[in-house]
Amino acid sequence: MIFSLALRNVVRNKVNNTIIVLLIGVICFLFFMGNSIIERSNISLHQAFISSITGDVVIQKKGDVTMNLFGANTPVIDDFFVVPVFPFYDDVMEIISSEDGVRGITSQISGKAYLDIYGYRSPALLSGVDAQTYFPMFPGIELKEGRLLQSGETGAMITMDRAQKIEQNTGRKLQIGESLLFTAGGTFGFKLREVPLVGIFNYKNPGLFMNEIIILDPQTVRSLNSIQTASSSDIELSEEAEVLLSADIDDIFNMSSQQQTSSSRDVFSVDFLQSWLTESKQKSDKEENKGGGDWNFIILNLKENINTSSFINSLNSKIASYDVTAVDWRVSAGTSTILLLLLQILFNAGIFLVCIAGIIAAINILLISVFRRTREVGTLRAIGASNIYVGSLLLCENITLSLIAGFAGIISGALFIGWVNSLSYNIPNDLIASLLGGNILNLIFIPKIAFFSFILAIVLGIIVSIYPIQTTLKIEPIEAVRQG
Numbered sequence: 205m206i207f208s209l210a211l212r213n214v215v216r217n218k219v220n221n222t223i224i225v226l227l228i229g230v231i232c233f234l235f236f237m238g239n240s241i242i243e244r245s246n247i248s249l250h251q252a253f254i255s256s257i258t259g260d261v262v263i264q265k266k267g268d269v270t271m272n273l274f275g276a277n278t279p280v281i282d283d284f285f286v287v288p289v290f291p292f293y294d295d296v297m298e299i300i301s302s303e304d305g306v307r308g309i310t311s312q313i314s315g316k317a318y319l320d321i322y323g324y325r326s327p328a329l330l331s332g333v334d335a336q337t338y339f340p341m342f343p344g345i346e347l348k349e350g351r352l353l354q355s356g357e358t359g360a361m362i363t364m365d366r367a368q369k370i371e372q373n374t375g376r377k378l379q380i381g382e383s384l385l386f387t388a389g390g391t392f393g394f395k396l397r398e399v400p401l402v403g404i405f406n407y408k409n410p411g412l413f414m415n416e417i418i419i420l421d422p423q424t425v426r427s428l429n430s431i432q433t434a435s436s437s438d439i440e441l442s443e444e445a446e447v448l449l450s451a452d453i454d455d456i457f458n459m460s461s462q463q464q465t466s467s468s469r470d471v472f473s474v475d476f477l478q479s480w481l482t483e484s485k486q487k488s489d490k491e492e493n494k495g496g497g498d499w500n501f502i503i504l505n506l507k508e509n510i511n512t513s514s515f516i517n518s519l520n521s522k523i524a525s526y527d528v529t530a531v532d533w534r535v536s537a538g539t540s541t542i543l544l545l546l547l548q549i550l551f552n553a554g555i556f557l558v559c560i561a562g563i564i565a566a567i568n569i570l571l572i573s574v575f576r577r578t579r580e581v582g583t584l585r586a587i588g589a590s591n592i593y594v595g596s597l598l599l600c601e602n603i604t605l606s607l608i609a610g611f612a613g614i615i616s617g618a619l620f621i622g623w624v625n626s627l628s629y630n631i632p633n634d635l636i637a638s639l640l641g642g643n644i645l646n647l648i649f650i651p652k653i654a655f656f657s658f659i660l661a662i663v664l665g666i667i668v669s670i671y672p673i674q675t676t677l678k679i680e681p682i683e684a685v686r687q688g
Contacts, residue, residue, distance in 0.1 A: 206593070210600035220573045224602075225609045227562045228664050232613025235555050236657040237620065242548045243650050246541075252409035253537040256344030257331070257417070259308070260512050261504040261519070262536035263300070265290055266529050272538035273501060274314050274329045274413075286429075287314050290499045292526040299522055300502065305515050308505035310337040313498065315425045317388040319362075319418065322374040326366070328386070328418045332425030341505050343408075350380040350403035358421050359402035360384050365415040367404050378404070388428035395428050413538065426498055501536075559660075563668050570602070570672040574679075581679045595673045599666070606665025610658040617657070621647045 214221055254260060257273060265288045270277045276285040290296075293311075300309060315330035336355040339345060348364050367378045378401065386397045399420065407414050506515060516530045523530070534541040574581070584594055629645040 206597055206600055210597055210604055213597075213601050214604050217573060220569050221605055223569055224566050224605050224668075225612065227566050228606055228609035228661050229612040229616070231555070231559055231562050231664065232610050232657050232661045233616050233620075234558065235552075235660055236614055236617040236653055238551050238555065239548070239653045239656070240617065240621070240647060240650050242551060243653055244648055246545075246548075247648075248409060249537065249541050250533065252344065252407065252414070253541070254533050256342050256407045256409065256414060258533040258536045259310075259341060259503040260506040260533060261516060261530050262533070263290075263296065263502040263504070263519075263523070263528055263530045264500070264536070266527050270531065270535050272536050273312065273331070274316065274538070277535065277538060287500045290501065291528065293499055293502075296523055296526050296528055297502065300504065300519070303515075303519065305506050305510035306504050307507045308337070308341040310334055310341050310503050311422075311499040312338070312501045312503060313422050313425045313429070314500050315388065315429045317386040317428050319366075320385040320387060321370055321378065321382065322376050324370055324373045326369070327416070328366075329413065329416045330386070330420055330425045330428065331417050332420050332422035334422065338419075341503070346406045346408055348404045348406055350401070353402055353419060353421065356421075357402070358399050358424060360399045360421075360424075361403040361405055361419040362401065363415045363417065364404055364406045366418075380404070386424070386428055395430065397424050397427055399424055422499070559664060563664065566664075566668040567671055570668060571675060574672050574676050578679055581676055585679065591677050595677060598673050598676055599669050602665045602669040603662065606661045609665075610661030613661065614654050614657055617654075618649055621649055 262273065264271050267288065269285075271285075271287060275287065278285075290311075297309070300306060311334050313332040315332070317328055317330055318325050319328045333353070334355065335353045335357070339352050349367075350361075353359050353361055362378075362384075371377050380401055380403070382401045383398050384401055386399070388395045388397075405419075506512060512532055516532060519530045534545065581594060584597075624645060624647055627645070631643050631645055
């Protein structure tokens with residue numbers, strides 16, 4: 205009864221109701237399209253990074269700033285940032301290996317250097333990998349020429365994009381087996397390493413910086429990074445050495461023969477030598493356990509039914525004491541994915557402001573409609589209609605308008621997506637192309653976004669109904685009599 209009466213009132217008040225439908229429908233359309241484009245970018249980046257370089261989870265050393273696989277996520281300090289060596293590698297690896305949800309495990313050591321070939325020099329991101337476990341984990345790596353790097357082999361693999369740039373700038377086609385010269389500089393000088401090219405590859409879904417990556421054997425990357433990781437703080441002196449450094453040189457050479465003989469007996473006795481060797485071995489074992497192989501990251505792939513967030517929280521509780529932390533693909537991929545998340549937040553904040561403006565406009569229109577329907581509402585009250593009945597009638601009318609607006613916004617969005625895809629528009633900007641998963645603009649209909657858009661329309665319909673309904677319930681039956 206209420207629904208049929210509400211539907212009749214909606215049809216009768218066409219002008220005001222059309223404006224309300226347009227307001228809510230436009231908001232719904234903007235929300236649907238904006239979030240569809242952002243979610244499309246998010247899906248593209250997710251597929252690109254997880255299947256190619258980051259996996260589902262990356263474990264890294266704790267620090268004051270978050271890290272991606274090649275540096276800091278803070279652009280201001282990234283040029284001066286050195287990725288720290290992974291502590292307690294063997295202990296952490298033992299814990300990870302016992303986790304049921306893990307499908308694949310590999311390790312990586314990262315670096316930055318310049319590649320020199322045929323007189324052409326270009327910056328490169330170095331990815332030193334355990335070839336035996338690395339390539340099976342990442343199906344997004346497609347071999348184009350040569351072969352994959354083998355475990356224990358010294359060699360390098362570059363992307364097809366880099367190979368083409370080398371050919372364009374030098375006029376020479378890069379051949380498998382050519383020597384690649386890498387130069388890395390740091391506080392203590394420069395390191396040069398020359399390795400053969402074993403393969404040229406492509407990423408199925410190349411991300412923003414993925415064409416800059418060169419896959420190398422880990423020992424070459426360690427050699428190039430040794431300047432940056434070396435530190436005078438690594439040198440520890442014994443108490444005897446510290447005493448000698450602080451002593452006066454005359455005191456050292458003016459010791460009596462008796463003192464020298466006594467000192468020699470104390471210092472070089474068999475017991476002292478045995479004690480010193482035992483202590484040194486324990487210290488060496490401790491340092492080896494802490495360093496564990498000189499990797500920067502451990503990368504994990506999870507089984508299909510495992511929730512990434514829950515797994516990370518559980519794993520972090522187990523490895524917290526080892527000075528490492530597990531992060532998801534978005535953090536380890538770098539600033540591009542974090543900025544995309546920020547863009548989504550800012551966009552929806554803008555939609556929120558648009559919603560406020562739309563709510564204010566819709567409330568004003570509904571209030572005008574209420575004042576025009578004073579006679580009708582007063583008559584209903586006069587014949588015994590309760591406040592609940594009158595309020596439910598108006599709410600039902602506004603929800604009906606919201607449902608129409610929601611369907612209209614989503615259908616308009618779906619039609620717009622189909623029209624855009626039919627254009628086969630070629631994206632000229634590489635940054636935008638990488639975000640949208642290819643050079644041809646191709647949007648997708650995402651049911652989850654459509655559902656939230658529809659819910660938004662209903663929520664707006666309920667919100668704009670609250671104040672007009674309160675105003676309507678204040679109308680007394682006598683008002684209907686006064687208006688004839």
